[in-house]
Amino acid sequence: MKISTMLAGAASLVVLTATAGTAGAQTTITIGTVNNSDMIRMQGLTSVFEEAHPDIKVNWVTLEENMLRQRVTTDIATNGGQFDVMTIGTYEVPIWAKQDWLKALDSLGDNYDYDDLIPPIRSALSVDGTLYAAPFYAESVLTLYRKDLFEKAGLEMPEKPTWDFIAEAAEKTADKDAGIYGICLRGKPGWGENMGFLGNMAREFGANYFDANWQPQFESEGWKKAITLYVDLMQKYGPPGAASNGFNENLSLFGQGKCAMWIDASVAASFVTDPKQSQVPDQVGFGAAPCGTENCPNDGFNWLWAWSLAIPASSEKAEAAQTFIGWATSKEYLELVAEKEGWANVPPGTRTSLYNNENYTSAAPFADATLNAINHADPSPTEDKPYYGLQFAAIPEFQGIGTAVGQQMAAALSGSATVDQALSQAQAIATREMTRAGYIK
Template identity: 75%
Template sequence: MFHRALAAGAVSLLALAGTAGAQTTLTIGTVNNGDMIRMQGLTQDFTEKHPDIALNWVTLEENVLRQRVTTDIATSGGQFDVMTIGTYEVPIWAANEWLLPLNNLGEDYDVDDILPPIREALSADGTLYAAPFYAESAMTLYRTDLFEAAGLEMPEAPTWEFVAEAARTITEQNSDVYGICLRGKPGWGENMAFLGAMARSFGANYFDASWQPQFEGEGWRTAVTQYVQMMTEYGPPGAASNGFNENLSLFNQGRCAMWMDATVAASFVTNPEESQVAENVGFAPFPCGIDNCPNNGANWLWAWSLAIPAGSQKAEAAETFIAWATSRAYLELVAENEGWANVPPGTRTSLYENAQYTAEAPFAQATLNAIDNADPSITDDKPYVGLQFAAIPEFQGLGTAVGQQMAAAVSGSMSVDQALASAQAAATREMTRAGYIQ
């Protein structure tokens, strides 16, 4: 779940203080992606306005961040004053009273300007518990020049059948380009975010209406079989270790013809300062596996968001920082320094009504369409909230365990049938132990 990367590195600590005598220091746990790194570079604007608040950044790789913040909040560790979390954690943690409500973001903050699907995903009982820094759905990114050279035309609604054939054609015609790049790194928010969406495009969910796991059903079997085939025949070597960051780097180096991932990647692959192929990128919806993708298509819904753990002794300062970092004024600050195309996407209605943004960001409408068409609500055949994840506490561990089986299938150490059988058995045990299956 995306996750825009500029800088790697396990931990980055930056102490930014407006004055030597700052009264309050906020420790902020965040993910090592491009938007967050950019925000750290712009925080002089915040500290100049709030010289009594200093900022201490703990910047972590995505899987590590999730482990650290989950452990900290579940044990009331108090390590962080502001946490970067997502749409998975918010409903669960709010129900456990682990988060403070964001009731004092300021008169000019305009909570109603947050895109309705995102605001709803970050609220519980109508109360906002996390403010979105950027939000995303899923899309297809592809090289228009390679498609033209191969005599291919991307459909308005691509199918996985078309994608596989296009990947084969381009791989055969280009010795230095991989036909497709997809997430292989195991993790509930890494390869399982992608595979959860791909399986849904074939009509499958993680669990049926009775909470029975579906991994050995037709939808998952078809999706994983095609996924492994594309990764092993048309993807880069070592694909089982590649997550969002690694595929972004490959695409920007001109090594990938197609990449299905988070909409948030769009501004990076079209930025000529970061991408060698910026002038030759096209956008299309996430592919369908069957006619008229079920459940409003195969989109996902995610927002990297800022929240305050309950029991915080620095809640007022933390909410002041969150209001600054997720405001319309912050978007204008980024635009002033980096250009409108590089502002954090997917959060505010006003951004998509801004003619300057839509003119400079060729991916704006595609991003908005994907978010608007992502409905994570409970349905007759899906008893959980979520699209690429299931918003239940058990999913974090279960999703990562299943992701390891899928990565093993990509690396060749396990067959697809073995991986799916192992995933089914593990999920059935966990859901029975947790009481979902009687």
């Protein structure tokens, strides 16, 4: 009797040990991401993923945009291993993939449908035909404006707006006594904050970051015109403290009905037209990016960006990480968000099938404008521009240069430096760094 009891107890112990071993086999992946609304929504749906994949647990590290970039860049450059999935953009992918810092995304699931990814976005996230980051949402640039305020001012948004028109509209729609600012633009310093906007604005005036010989162009006529107008508009018609406002701050201002115009990432359109997040959802119009030159090109002056999910080479949990990325960037995820939040709120800009879906196009009045802007953004090098990128230059040195230059532009906006002083300092900073890196002989 005692022997059988002991055997039964031993058997029970084996079962308990096996069960404990199974539970212990659960893989925890750590994801570093930005505090944008689409990413926060993804975190809210984590339980759906974990229920479908009980062997994987997700740990989130959510950071403000500039801080995220610093953390993931430091981690991947030092092989730190803090993250199994990183949220990165079209700037990092071609640089990091060529350094063998990223794992190829070749196991995202049998039903993933790589060919459904919008071609310019897939190309921007691939190196030699291999995908190294999967787009969670993608964007170009739109001019968002208040239709009611334009009507009141007797204005109509042109198909191809010029910066002269934008300046006129900012003056006519501004009503600071009523708390209405004629224009809201990024001012917070950072290579992906104010410089993301200003790099594109300079292109709208015919300038680039560098010329064909890698000479910085911050003292060129195009940059001077762009920054002079930017500072003038924002100081006269923009919100106070604009040098502290990035994408999220301007999103909040526009959603509160305080901006007559806001020129920024097309992804903002779904938030400012959502009655749950905007006080003016029915009054938002969508225009193209402005043009500062006499002849506006047919393809416009668009930027191209995708917040994407990638796996650092240092991760030892690549299989679980690919499983998560395959879920979060799939067609099925878009349908999940549509079910929970409505079609207008699904992450935009990544899949062709989304723009062929009448449920989406009928719910999202900005769909056509977004897709058109993305499809007409070509970041490839040209004879005047030796680098890949539009609002950024895809070279390792740009991150430091862009951030330092962004601080100079914020100084001009806040009035602590003149435009000429800021551009002169920017030119000196960029020239020094490009010479040190060997681009300039």
